[in-house]
Amino acid sequence: MQNSQKEGIVISNASELYLGPVSNYEPIYSNEIPDAVVIKNGLIEAIGETSTILSNYSKFDYEIIDCKKKKTVCPSFVDSHTHLVFAGDRSHELRMKIQGKSYLEIAQSGGGIMFSVNKTREASKLELEALALKRLDEMLLHGTTTIEAKSGYGLDAKSEIKILEVIQSVNEKHPIDIVPTFLGCHIKPADYLGNQWEYIESMIQLLPQIKHQNLAEYVDIWTDKGAFSVEESQHFLNESKKMGFKLRIHADELENVGAALMAAELEAVSADHLLFAEAVSASALAQSQVVANLLPATPFVLMLKKYANYRMFKDAGVEVALSSDFNPNCYILDMQSVIGLGSFMMKMLPEEALRAATYGGAKALNRENEIGSLDIGKKADVLILDIPSVASIPYRFGINHTDTVFKDGKIIVKEGKKITN
Numbered sequence: 001m002q003n004s005q006k007e008g009i010v011i012s013n014a015s016e017l018y019l020g021p022v023s024n025y026e027p028i029y030s031n032e033i034p035d036a037v038v039i040k041n042g043l044i045e046a047i048g049e050t051s052t053i054l055s056n057y058s059k060f061d062y063e064i065i066d067c068k069k070k071k072t073v074c075p076s077f078v079d080s081h082t083h084l085v086f087a088g089d090r091s092h093e094l095r096m097k098i099q100g101k102s103y104l105e106i107a108q109s110g111g112g113i114m115f116s117v118n119k120t121r122e123a124s125k126l127e128l129e130a131l132a133l134k135r136l137d138e139m140l141l142h143g144t145t146t147i148e149a150k151s152g153y154g155l156d157a158k159s160e161i162k163i164l165e166v167i168q169s170v171n172e173k174h175p176i177d178i179v180p181t182f183l184g185c186h187i188k189p190a191d192y193l194g195n196q197w198e199y200i201e202s203m204i205q206l207l208p209q210i211k212h213q214n215l216a217e218y219v220d221i222w223t224d225k226g227a228f229s230v231e232e233s234q235h236f237l238n239e240s241k242k243m244g245f246k247l248r249i250h251a252d253e254l255e256n257v258g259a260a261l262m263a264a265e266l267e268a269v270s271a272d273h274l275l276f277a278e279a280v281s282a283s284a285l286a287q288s289q290v291v292a293n294l295l296p297a298t299p300f301v302l303m304l305k306k307y308a309n310y311r312m313f314k315d316a317g318v319e320v321a322l323s324s325d326f327n328p329n330c331y332i333l334d335m336q337s338v339i340g341l342g343s344f345m346m347k348m349l350p351e352e353a354l355r356a357a358t359y360g361g362a363k364a365l366n367r368e369n370e371i372g373s374l375d376i377g378k379k380a381d382v383l384i385l386d387i388p389s390v391a392s393i394p395y396r397f398g399i400n401h402t403d404t405v406f407k408d409g410k411i412i413v414k415e416g417k418k419i420t421n
């Protein structure tokens with residue numbers, strides 16, 4: 001822990017220091033390669049070369065963490081698309097997936113999304129909390145300090161509210177910051193008797209309570225073939241917008257139905273998945289400054305050949321985020337693996353993937369002024385990785401490289417282990 005006698009912490013001699021986009025830090029001289037960061041009062045106080053920094057911030061006043069040119073320092077990860085809260089384990093479905101059984105066949109044999117929905121409806125708040133806290137610990141140990149978490153495995157009024165209350169409660173208990181999203185319109189549940197419009201109305205009726213209890217900052221809807229149409233989604237999103245909710249959208253994952261264009265039109269904060277989005281959608285997203293939130297773990301676990309077209313969004317000038325899409329069908333909590341998939345499956349350069357997993361994620365949650373890059377005055381959410389370079393994150397795939405995690409300037413993971421206090 002930070003020694004309370006000291007004024008702050010200096011992280012020195014990073015083998016690589018990845019800052020991300022910065023506007024407040026200016027190098028003292030043109031060829032300065034910063035390898036040190038100073039943390040004070042929970043914020044980034046200074047950035048620079050170790051020799052200069054140590055002459056201004058002495059070991060008498062500051063705790064020094066020396067990376068000895070062996071460890072990489074970067075902003076901690078922001079996972080901007082997760083379905084954190086659900087019950088039930090679907091590992092048994094993997095066999096069927098590998099044997100080529102379709103989604104429909106899996107659903108007919110009692111699996112798929114309704115399996116998770118039923119287990120989640122049956123689970124108590126305490127059970128859901130325990131599951132969520134364990135998952136959050138795993139995320140933290142892999143270097144994530146802020147996530148977005150959606151409801152969407154309740155799909156009825158009572159269970160959707162229950163999930164949002166669980167998200168609110170674990171947010172208070174766990175050091176990871178959670179941005180909550182209401183995804184009552186994930187799909188129309190198989191056991192709902194009315195039509196699709198009636199289901200949407202039933203979810204719209206929950207909005208005042210969600211607002212009143214401060215249970216969600218965002219709403220989300222899945223706009224796609226087999227999910228909700230653009231027309232239905234527009235209705236739900238417009239009603240939500242009127243009540244002051246910000247918007248994010250599961251868009252064009254299975255087919256190009258115009259969901260990304262709708263996201264641009266409604267000025268959503270992010271459009272997510274986007275496997276089938278085309279160039280015209282990319283320019284619309286750029287124009288409206290909607291973040292393209294790409295989730296390569298999903299096509300990976302679905303064993304698809306198709307991934308979102310990162311380069312198309314990048315070239316159109318869209319800010320790209322990378323996130324896990326952690327859900328019962330995609331049990332990936334680790335953003336280092338997501339960066340690996342971004343590099344190997346979507347041809348993102350390691351620094352592009354890291355930017356998307358930090359600054360891009362922060363922008364996808366409207367928090368890019370506070371977190372997502374190491375800049376003077378920003379929150380000290382910082383990661384020390386036990387690898388020589390940023391490129392080692394994807395290159396040394398499947399290994400947890402986390403050494404130290406700082407949240408608001410406090411060390412909460414040390415030598416890869418969570419500090420309990």
Ligand SMILES: [Zn+2]
Nearest residue numbers: 081083250325
């Ligand atoms: Zn999702």
